[in-house]
Amino acid sequence: MTKTTKRIVKERRDYNTWVATETLEDYSLRYAPKSFRKWSEFLVANTAIGGISFLALEAIGGSLVINYGFANSCWAILIVGAIIFLAGLPISYYAAKYNIDIDLLTRGAGFGYIGSTITSLIYASFTFIFFAIEAAIMAQALKLYFNLPLSIGYLVCSLVIIPLVFYGVTLINKLQLWTQPIWLLLMISPYLFVLYKEPNALENWLNFAGNSPSGAAFNPLLFGTAATVSFSLIAQLGEQVDYLRFLPTLGKENRFKWWFAVILAGPGWIILGCAKQLGGAFFATLAIKHGVEVAVAKEPIQMYLAGFASIFSDPKMVLFVATFFVIVSQIKINVTNAYAGSLAWSNFFSRLTHSHPGRVVWLIFNVAIALLLMELGVFQTLEAVLGLYSNIAIAWVGAVVADLIINKPWGLSPSYIEFKRAYLYNFNPVGFGAMAIASGVAIVAFIGAFGNYAQAYSPFIALGVAFILSPIIALITKGKYYIARENLHCQTNDINSLITCCICEQEYELADTAFCPVYDGPICSLCCSLDAHCHDKCKPSDSYIKTLTKNLYDRVLDGKLSPKMGIRVIRFGGIFSLSAGLIATIMGLVYYQGVLNSPDVPTAIHYPILKIFIVVYAALLVVTGIVTWWLVLSEESRELAEEELDKQNQLLQQEIADRQQVEAALQKLTHELEMRVEQRTAELSQALNSLQQAQTQLVQNEKMSSLGQLVAGIAHEINNPINFIHGNLEHANEYVTGLLELVETYQAEIPKVPPKIEELTEEIELEFIQEDLPKLLSSMRVGTQRIRDIVLSLRNFSRLDEAEVKTVDLHEGIDSTLMILGHRLKAKSERPAIQVIKEYGNLPLVECCAGQLNQVFMNVLVNAIDALEEQNLNRSFAEMQAHPDQITIRTTVLKSKNFVEISIQDNGPGISPEAQEKLFDYQFTTKPVGKGTGLGLSICRQIVVQKHGGTLTCKSELGKGAEFAIAIPIHQSKRNSIELVRCNDFSPTKKND
Incomplete structure (x- = not known):
């Protein structure tokens, strides 16, 4: 099947680029890269711990002690706090390590890409429920101080939060930092004054019975019911993780600070949270x-009025300080609730709608839902709301924790956290299934179906069932549904390399990208989430669901309905059943809490109210059916439109291919002209080749009888080729002039040329060629005059191409090489001369290929000169004179007496350890583009090691220069007999004086 690559239209690229730009600090939908993690460990921890200033903790503690007495409430708070602390440890560690929020962590911890959408909804519900509770608390304080009606106070307390959360973590950081000292002072001081002035208040609390049937004593049923309410706080871990992902990378230098911040700001929040609940009680x-009155004693404003009364004697001052404290506390927590809620809604809707209008939209949406809950009186039903919510939240967290501390260490799930859509199944039965079953069982227990004890301990049931089912399901499925396709870079943590997304064209870290075969390029996690056209073609996502659907249709509906209608019916049935079940659950819970379980509703009217609920439910089912059918038809229309667009795209690509063929034909026509030019220049190339061959033959045949004879011989040999080149250059000039006249005549006679030829003319810059080509030939003519200079100073170096082994004096080869490089060693206007220090030892004559060894000397010395010149770019002339450049050449006979060593050392900048590892690799160079091919040292090593059986090593430290040591056998004829000695006895780092 032919692979089709989708094209990206400009409008889509512009939209994704806008989304990818973190306007108003929109950190949602992806993990926090290094560029976002610019705050210190202390600042991140302070911001996260500042988020637990919420007075709902005091309200929960007060409500628990009033309803269940001291012992039950105290033990419920402490035991649940310990469980939340233990659950928070692995969640906080993995979130801080991989820099991801609770939603992305849930994805990779057994829930799948779409499965974690449900938990995003659970988390979003936590944020707006607690936002509503906190804002209601602040509205109670405003009513008491300003006599502001609660309905208006709810609106004010909601609207004031929105502008504070517009700029995300940056402004929240500053707000928490500025208000932290004031908040701590106002929170702690009342307790100290109360204990000092009213010491019997503590005894009164310890013996407080409230409405508890067991008094102040412990009762297992009441303890379990109290724990159910306190368990709802476990979702607060999500808000803590939202900030922990901005911690710097863990390293040796910050290990203690990093772990301290993770524990303090992660699970450590519950320590202060338990203290605040106990303080509220x-x-x-x-x-x-x-x-x-007992009915309003659980309101935090009433609590702190009693507390501040021990500090101030003036009632007005007490009311002012208490109101100020409540406002500061609630603003500190509700900016966190609103920010975390906007992230949760962004994650939820981006996966369902493949659209992301921005975090600010979901911020307003989250606040609006919370405002609605406040107007409906959420604070009056605090225990019922939190008790029901805790069963779902604890099942979610229990499944995640089980995956992190059991499945991953035991190899039942991947050891890393994979959160990108491109590598995940939509649903993973491990975490999602464990949570669904555990929450279902717990809710049934919560409504009393399994008896009083199961009802009281429903959150413990949710936690235990989820924790046990997660590894069991992982074992049964063998971890099959964690990874849909292999991520080859899953263990790579290179945060310094950035990859450009092929859609939004922004740069991202490797951990935040995936390779998309549909668009044939790297794609960031955000663009991958927003794509609605690929249909997960990169992975076998949920193929089992499609197979199940097809089998169901074949068995039940095949032959009775058209294929299109059959698919519609199956989709309608699935969506309608889910919606109807959800509506029935919500209405059932409302009926149970508001009617059956309410002492204010007489038993006699329970049945009439139930009939009303049934009628309303039936009406809602009709509306739900209509909406569901409309959604099914809309989805089908969208899919048909996408199929049509794909076909049009294929036709467009075919047209592009045809035009490319036409372009290739035009290029073929122009190729003939290029061939004619190549034919005219072939003679010149042949002449240059002849020159090279003559030069090589001259070097091989010359016996170095004298420098004058060598120069004369070379001059004689190259005289004819030079004249030949001169003569052909004249002909080449005539041919080129004729071709240029032909082009000018063609332009004059045919002014209107085809667009492709005109485009080619502009591409090759024809006008420039017409002007520059004659100059080029003229410069070539000048160049031929200088060819004879190449034979100067080639005395011993003239053996360069000799392959025969001869007995030579290596010092002569070194000296001749230095003479050739004399122009580079001399003083220049920008630097003094390079000093050459010769420390020659008493070397015997050596059997070697002298010309090739001269080439080695040449390459090493040139590299040394280049290094010294590079060093001088950053030094003044005075510094160069004070510390002159030096090259030291030492020769010696090694200990084994079978090898000689030539050491060439400079006092340049040195070579880094990384570069030394690749120094002799093919085409490796440290020089800029155009100044080195990287072949010099590679060739040197071949000559020394392979040709002569020697060694070529380098020793260098940055700032202390570099030393190259060349060691070769004295007698090549004895190489076989001395090979064992050379391998065992020879060490290039040990020298013999």
Whole structure:
């Protein structure tokens, strides 16, 4: 099947680029890269811990102690706090290590790409439920101080948060940092003054019975019911993780600070959270003791009025300080709730709609839902709301924790966290299945179906079932549904290399990208989430669901309905059943909490109300059916439109291919002209080749009788080729002039040329060629006059191409090489001369290929000169004179007496250890483009090691220069007999004086 690569239209690229730009600090939908993690460990921890300033903790503690007495509430708070702390440790560690939020962590911890959407909804529900509770608490304070009606107070407390969260973490960081000292002072001081002035208040709390049937004593059923409410706080871990992902990378230098921040700001929040719940319980009993009605004693404003009364004697001052404290606390927490909620809604809707209008949109959406809950009186039903929510939240967290501490260490799931859509199945039965089953069982237990004890301990059931089912399902499925296709870069943590997304054209770290076969390029996780056209073609995502659907259609509906209608019916049935079940669940819970379980509703009217609920449910089913059918038809229309667009895309690509063929034909026509030019220049190339061959033959035949004879011989040999080149250059000039006249005549006679030829003319810059080509031939003519210079100073170096082994004096080869390089060693206007220090030892004559060894000397010395010149770019002339450049050449006979060593050392900048590892690799060079091919040292090593059986080594330190040591056998004829000695006894780093 032919692979089709989708093309990206400009409008889509512009939209994704806008989304990818982190406007208003939109950190949602992806992990936090290094560029985002610019805050210190302390600042991140302070911001995260500042988010637990919410007074709902005090309200929960007060509500628990009033309803269940001291012992039950105290033990529920402490035991649940310990469980939340233990659950938070692995979640916080993995989130901080991989720099991901709770949603992305859930994806890779057994829930799958779409499966984690449900948990995003759970988390979003937590944020707007607690936002509503916190704003209601602040509205109660405003009512007490300003006499502002609660309905208006709810609106004010909601709207004031929105501008503070517009700029995300940056402004929240500053807000938490500025308000932290004031908040801590106002929170702690009332407790100290109360304990000092009213020491019996503590005894009153310890003996407080409230509405508990067991009094202040412990009762297992009441303890379990109290724990259910306290368990709802476990979702707060998600808000803590939202900030922990901005921690710097863990390293040796920050290990202690990193772990301290993870523990303090992650699971450590529950330590202060438990203290605040216990403090709320204490202050609630204090408020009741001061005469506050039991019904309102759980309101934090009433609690702190009783607390601040021990500090200030003026009632107005007490009311002002208490109101100020409540406002500061609630703003600190609700900016966190609103920010975290906007992230959760962004994750939820981006996967369902493949659209991301920005975090600010979901910020307003989240606040609007919370405002609706406040107007409906969420604070009055605090225990019922939190009790139901805790069963679902604890099942979610329990499944995630089980995957992190059991499945991953035991190899039942991947050891790393994979969060990108391109590598995940949509649903993973391990985490998603464990959560669904555990929450279902717990909710059934919560409504009393399994008896009183199961109802009281429903969150413990949710936690235990989810924790046990996760590894069991992972074992049964063998971890098959964690990874849809292999991620070859899953263990790569190179945060310094950036990859450009082929859609939004922004740069991302490797961990935030995947390779997309549909678009044939790298794609960032955000663009991958927003894509609605690929249909997950890169992976076998949920193929089992499609197979199941097809089998169901074949068995039930095949032959009775058209294929299109059959698919419609199956889709309609699935969506309608899910929606109807969800509506039935919500209405059932409302009926149970608001009617059956309410003491204010008489038993006699339960049945009439139930009939009303049934009628409303039936009406909702009709509306749901219409909406569901409309959604099914809309989805089908969208799929048909996409298929049509794909066909049009294929036709367009075929047209492009045809035009490319036409372009190739035009290029073929122009090729003939190029061939004619090549034919005219072939003679010149042949002449140059002849010159090279003559030069090589001259070097091989010359016996170096004298420098004058060598120069004369070379001059004689190259005289004819030079004249030949001169003569042909004249002919080449005539041919080129004729071709240029032909082009000018063609342009004059045919002014209107085809677009492709005109485009080619501009591409090759024809006008420039017409002007520059004659100059080029003229410069070639000048160049031939200088060819004779190449034979100067070739005395011993003239043996360059000799392959025969001869007995030579290596010092002569070194000296001749230095003479050739004399122009580079001399002083120049920008630097003094390079000093050459010769420390020659008493070397015997050596059997070798002298010309090739001269080439080695040449390459090493040129590299040394280049290094010294590069060093001088950053030095003044005075520094060069004070510390002159030096090249030291030493020769010696090694200990084994079978090898000689030539050492060439400079005092240049040195070579880095990384470069030394690749120094002799083919085409490796440290020089800029155009200044070196990287072949010099590679050839040197071949000559020394392969040709002569020697060694070529380098020793260097940055700032201390470099030394190249060349060691070769004295007698090539004895190489076989001395090979063992050379391998065992010879060390290029040990020298013999």
